[in-house]
Amino acid sequence: MGISDRVIAATLVAGLTLGIAGGVARANPTIVVDAATGRVLQQQDATRPWYPASLTKLMTAYTVFKAVKAGRVDLGTPIVISPLAAKQAPSKMGYPVGTMITIDDALKMLIVHSANDIAVALAEGVSGSVDAFAAEMNANSRALGMAQSQWVNPNGLPDPRQITSARDMAVMADAIITQFPQYASLFQIQTIQSGDRVMRTHNALVYRYPGTDGMKTGFICAAGFNVVATATRNGRKLITVIMGSPTPKDRTNQAVSLFEANYNNEGGGFFSKAPLATQLPASAYAGPADIRDIACSRKKGGSGAAENADTAEVLPGDANAPAPPPSPLLSSWVTAPPIAVGPYLGPRRPLYKLANTPILADLPPKPPKGKPATKLAGKKGMTATGYADPGKPLAVPDQLTDPKLNKGRKNLKKTAEKKPAKPVKRPKHKAESEG
Numbered sequence: 116m117g118i119s120d121r122v123i124a125a126t127l128v129a130g131l132t133l134g135i136a137g138g139v140a141r142a143n144p145t146i147v148v149d150a151a152t153g154r155v156l157q158q159q160d161a162t163r164p165w166y167p168a169s170l171t172k173l174m175t176a177y178t179v180f181k182a183v184k185a186g187r188v189d190l191g192t193p194i195v196i197s198p199l200a201a202k203q204a205p206s207k208m209g210y211p212v213g214t215m216i217t218i219d220d221a222l223k224m225l226i227v228h229s230a231n232d233i234a235v236a237l238a239e240g241v242s243g244s245v246d247a248f249a250a251e252m253n254a255n256s257r258a259l260g261m262a263q264s265q266w267v268n269p270n271g272l273p274d275p276r277q278i279t280s281a282r283d284m285a286v287m288a289d290a291i292i293t294q295f296p297q298y299a300s301l302f303q304i305q306t307i308q309s310g311d312r313v314m315r316t317h318n319a320l321v322y323r324y325p326g327t328d329g330m331k332t333g334f335i336c337a338a339g340f341n342v343v344a345t346a347t348r349n350g351r352k353l354i355t356v357i358m359g360s361p362t363p364k365d366r367t368n369q370a371v372s373l374f375e376a377n378y379n380n381e382g383g384g385f386f387s388k389a390p391l392a393t394q395l396p397a398s399a400y401a402g403p404a405d406i407r408d409i410a411c412s413r414k415k416g417g418s419g420a421a422e423n424a425d426t427a428e429v430l431p432g433d434a435n436a437p438a439p440p441p442s443p444l445l446s447s448w449v450t451a452p453p454i455a456v457g458p459y460l461g462p463r464r465p466l467y468k469l470a471n472t473p474i475l476a477d478l479p480p481k482p483p484k485g486k487p488a489t490k491l492a493g494k495k496g497m498t499a500t501g502y503a504d505p506g507k508p509l510a511v512p513d514q515l516t517d518p519k520l521n522k523g524r525k526n527l528k529k530t531a532e533k534k535p536a537k538p539v540k541r542p543k544h545k546a547e548s549e550g
Contacts, residue, residue: 143339143359144281145369146392147377150292150345150352154389156377161282162398164263165358166405168333169206169229170279170341171271173287174252174264175237176222180295181255182241183218190219193459194240196232203231204272208309210458220456222298226331227307228314234270245269256283259290260393273335278403281356285392288330288343288354302329302345308453319367320344324374328352332366336411337403340366348378361409 146161148154155161182188193215201212208230210216216224221237224230238248245268252266261283267276291298305322306315317334320327326346333341339359346353355373360366 143357145358145373146281146285146354146356147373148285148289148354148356148392150289150354153289153391153393155392155395156353156380156389157373158282158395160398160400161285161356161392162263162280162395163358163400164278164398164403165280165341166273166335166338166403167264167271167277167279167284168335168338168341169271170284170331170333170343171266171269171277172225172229172234172333173284173291173331173343174255174266175234175248175269176225176298176301177287177291177295178248178251178255178269179218179222179237179241180291180298181251184295188218188241190217190222192218192240194218194221194236196236197239199245200232200235200239203235203270206230207232215459216457217459220459222301223304223307223454223456224309226301227304227316229317229332231270231272235268238269259286261286262393262397271333271335273337280398281358282392282395284343284356284358285354288345288356289392291330292345292352292354299328302331304454305451306453307456309455309457313453317363318342318344319363320346320370323367324371326374332363334363334410336407337405339406339410342366342370344370344374346374351378353377359404359406359410361406 144160144163144165146158147156149156179188183190194217196210196212196214196216198212201210206229208224208228209232216233216236218237218240221233221240224233225237235245238245242248242251248269249266252269253264256264256266261279264279264283264287265276267274271277291302303321304316306313308314316322317332318327318330320342321329324346326348327344328347329345330343339361340363341358341360342356344355344357346355353374355370355377357366357369357373360369
């Protein structure tokens with residue numbers, strides 16, 4: 116290796132990350148990892164504690180993937196929107212309490228729309244409660260070597276106890292890629308549609324940077340604009356993580372710069388001996404930074420304006436959208452037809468039923484007068500724990516078609532099929548999560 120090669124390698128691994136446009140040193144944590152080897156190609160403050168925001172949903176998805184693999188649920192299993200799920204702050208789907216959706220659709224809503232209500236519904240549907248699901252998230256983190264991550268909720272809404280690092284999120288992305296390749300297409304979805312609502316991913320790289328194949332963005336005021344992105348070129352996949360960009364356009368441009376710099380290095384020589392992401396030394400910082408004065412300053416119109424800017428970046432043709440980033444490396448908008456998602460209105464499926472949560476599309480019939488009510492867990496085909504026996508499906512009339520159950524509610528099926536619920540309006544300058 117020549118002197119120039121050693122200088123370049125030392126610069127990259129030591130973390131002197133320079134933006135290609137302007138050459139100004141950036142203060143936010145970053146890391147680039149070769150997915151095939153797990154080795155760090157470039158990093159800056161990658162182990163510094165940081166608020167994950169909606170990058171949390173990658174760990175939520177991973178925990179759901181593990182539950183499916185273990186046979187606890189499957190992609191067709193319906194889950195229920197509980198009162199706790201329904202009251203989550205935006206971004207959200209806004210379905211009413213009792214609405215059922217399949218885990219398959221829920222995962223699409225989670226990743227593409229970054230729906231906070233759906234994250235809670237998944238947690239409750241898979242583990243019974245948010246606390247139990249968070250315990251699984253933490254156990255998974257420890258097993259993967261994510262030494263700086265701590266989880267208390269499945270959606271990333273602000274909580275000072277919920278922290279991670281750029282390094283840990285790169286480890287998370289690598290685990291999804293290597294352990295669950297069958298879900299790769301989930302992170303490539305550009306658009307979903309529920310009823311007449313069309314929702315586009317917040318990740319502009321999926322639309323505009325050739326080769327991008329995932330994964331997830333995140334934003335709260337304290338964290339700024341985060342992203343975990345993966346891209347493949349000539350069969351080589353890289354993972355890039357950026358924490359704390361001041362604007363969504365900055366986040367996109369910085370990701371492109373990091374991808375380009377590291378695709379130009381083939382990963383051999385010095386880089387073949389680079390440390391694994393899990394081998395990076397711990398940061399000297401005691402806790403996460405808070406950059407709300409930068410990401411959500413009054414000059415920018417507050418947190419609501421920051422959230423809208425991130426959404427607008429992926430809405431081609433929107434007159435109020437900011438101008439596209441000037442980088443010549445970004446292509447023109449590339450869009451795909453939306454994938455349909457929505458409430459589950461089919462026949463009853465085995466599921467875990469949350470206590471005191473009615474199921475809009477499938478309520479049990481009332482018992483005949485003069486006879487005591489039979490508990491759901493005691494009905495034929497149910498186990499004592501309240502789980503349905505897949506081999507003995509319950510014979511429960513469908514609330515949407517059974518005339519006895521629809522007395523006084525003649526338009527229930529028509530309403531459920533033709534008028535999907537609109538999301539709750541987010542309060543001005545208070546919503547903090549774009550996803």
